[in-house]
Amino acid sequence: MLKYALLGFLTYTPMTGYDLKHQFAVVAASFWHAEVSQIYLTLKKLEAERLVTSQIQPQDDHPDRRLYTITDRGRHDLRAWLSEPITELPPIKQPVLLKLFFAAPMEQAELLAQLRLLRNLHLQKVSYYRGPVLAHIRGTAQRHPHLAKDARLWEATRRFGELSHEMSLRWLDEMIAMVEERW
């Protein structure tokens, strides 16, 4: 799947692996995550599949950059993937829920401390999505008016992040209340 994330970003403009890393850190964190090593490896595979091409750009004061450009085949591949509808939801893997499910042997105070810590993490995320992420999307949209449609889609993914952390917050409030009241 990382494959399509990389192809997707390369439709905007040619980029290096390093640039793509930043895309993941800044814009894509709300829906995907990738380690740098994996990005470089996958770019190599994409080039072998002829979905991207690359040229080395020598630089004087910095290491050389390898700039990747999406090919027509790459665009076609991405487009085909977009057309495939998702017919079943991916299986859930939630470490938090796994822990909570088997938390019976824990002490009340210990569990409450963990739930409150978690609550804090989600709270931070909510303000992150409402603050810097929103600002970044609006800023980019204003600077590049031709990306107006894209910007609405970015906003859609941002909104998901906001809503989902809000939901976790509500859920944790319920859980904390439950554990406080009866354990």
Place this chain on the structure above:
Amino acid sequence: MLKYALLGFLTYTPMTGYDLKHQFAVVAASFWHAEVSQIYLTLKKLEAERLVTSQIQPQDDHPDRRLYTITDRGRHDLRAWLSEPITELPPIKQPVLLKLFFAAPMEQAELLAQLRLLRNLHLQKVSYYRGPVLAHIRGTAQRHPHLAKDARLWEATRRFGELSHEMSLRWLDEMIAMVEERW
């Protein structure tokens, strides 16, 4: 992590790999997923680590069963893991959002069809959590009163499933409205 899910279930009662598979299909689907092959492989590793032991039970009319029992070391290991607080949220990987983020080249009708299909999937999940899952938890709790505390925790994970699919539903409604109105 599958490790701890297996250890967790084995604290209730000794089970076979096959039994554990059912636990995942019925109870654990709201927070974890595992293929059978992976369950057998992991059980073997757990035995090598002495966190579980196994005995073969010969059966006349069915294949022999290998019954796994958690050891004290296993309980201890699980307990230690429960005590480790989660200090950062796991990175998100949402194929749906990945697609949506790059959906600009899609046609309105195509995208709307996919969003509506998705909406339906979430709707089904919501009624699944409100119906059979809830019934199963209440049933088990009534039949085994000593698991009352556990049952409250199971209900907590069920509630998360319900809330998170409801959230997705709300989000999709917003998205569908947005795409219908302006594309």
Place this chain on the structure above:
DNA sequence: CATCTCATGTAACTGGTTACATGATTCG
């Protein structure tokens, strides 16, 4: 008669993580 359930497992592969390596430049 076909399919499902019971029951356990191996082999090949894929996707991703962690750790490591290099080395100049810029910033506080």
Place this chain on the structure above:
DNA sequence: CGAATCATGTAACCAGTTACATGAGATG
């Protein structure tokens, strides 16, 4: 002067998936 940034990569490892194999008994 240390840390961060720029920039790319390899090697070892780990978790998990897919496909395959076996074979009897029960169910429709």
